[in-house]
Amino acid sequence: MKRIVLLVATNLAIMLVLGIVSTLTGAHRFFAGSGLDLGTLLLFALIMGFGGAFISLLMSKTIAKWSTGAHVIDTPGNSTEFWLIETVRRFADKAGLPMPEVAIYEGEPNAFATGASRGSSLVAVSTGLLQSMTREEAEAVIAHEVAHIANGDMVTLTLIQGVVNTFVIFIARVVGWLVDSFLRRGSSEDSGPGIGYTITVIVCDIVFGILASIIVMYFSRQREFRADAGAAQLMGTPRPMMAALRRLGGIDSGDLPKNIATAGITDRPGWMALFSSHPPIAERIAALENAR
Template identity: 75%
Template sequence: MEFSMKRVLLFLATNLAVVLVLGIVANLLGVNRFLTANGLNLGALLGFAAIMGFGGAFISLLMSKPIAKWSTGAHVIDQPRNATEQWLVESVARMAKGAGIPMPEVAIYEGDPNAFATGASKSSSLVAVSTGLLQTMSREEAEAVLAHEVAHIANGDMVTLTLIQGVVNTFVVFLSRVVGYLVDSFLRRNDEESSGPGIGYMVTTIVCDILFGVLASIIVAWFSRQREFRADAGAAQLMGSAQPMVGALRRLGGLEAGELPQNVATAGIAGRPAWMALFASHPPIEERIRALQSR
């Protein structure tokens, strides 16, 4: 999979910036001296946190397209087999040209109304739509959905959310282990014979990984919702008017959105917020319509 040099540099710069900020803050707070005295090397921890935080997010990005194809059973259209597939490929090609990006792969999968875009880069992307969406929407509404997905690719949303996920993951890994050492040191303050981390460290780290991970999910979900507003605006620009996208959203508001696999859920067009709105990857459809109408 190809990455533009700009995005590679962005990834490396973000990774380095996170490590530097954590190192500076830890030194200013005296955490470095405390951890070193208790057998923990801060530099090694920072490296471990960065590798774990960005490594998982980066691998997920690289595997996003093949996993999406496998998990949805999407059929990539190499040669259109009917008029619908021909129209679908031509529509995506037109949108991609308007957005100034390479032609994505186009796929169809069986399921309730939904669509998604994924891929590690603009030159290795995929736009997939469900049979349910094609059957329930007008051509103009479906084109608006395609424009929304193409806008996601043009905006680099997959890479952006991966970077954000990597940043918050790094903080989760780092802070969980620092808190674990603090708690473990407190519990064993009168035990001079033991060395190395004890059960307090392991339990605290696991608990903090869960708690901080929940907070991290809220942060990533917030950024995801902002990217949805931007993709809606991009769709309106590609369509030449906000009305087709408004119509598509209104149609989706009256449908039961199809479930998407977790790895592509944030890239779907439909997906009503769960009962915990803070964790929703998409804003309420009503808010998206108001944002488009206020442009």
């Protein structure tokens, strides 16, 4: 019910663009004679990897508003908006957070939180969620999103994304150099990358980037358990969060736009579960039950 796929998808797009541009324009910097300068490559991978992750983090709130059409509530226009702002404020105060921006967007039951830091965050709730849930259940969902902010999940996931980005960039270019060296064996040219390097790196950036997202999604699923527990703590009992999860499991969650869509409301079967940002609802309810 939030924003992890936004971070991953934006990061993957940024890394793909940066990777292609750097490969086409600056790959020669990693070559020393006929070998590969691993030190320079590692430094480049660190800068690119963490740079891409933090760029996507800084863009996350703006893209979230744009992609969902979320309307930030500056002045409440009705009782529902007033209740929503006051609910977010109450949980933010209880969690020791600055007041996040609060937004509503049109759509099926869903919600998300995003932002580059605890002091620059956004909690957005869909009209479908407000209409289909009891106030107590909706409060639990809001508490869950506030708990994500309090836990610093966006920054944590960004750091994890930066690490896997670094490995993707580094390994892709090592593989590219090996393939290029194999294709050009016996060639009179003794330095610089060839077309084999360029094509291999672009393909590896895409494939390894997708595989790396499995790692990020694993950590995302662990963060969901923590956010559920945080919601239970903010609510004073796990019962409302469990009720909200049960209701979400029994209704059509709909889809957010592709770059912010999450898999948290419905379970993904088989190997697709590896790409899910949320654990199965049954596991989340069980975890809350066991913590009682």
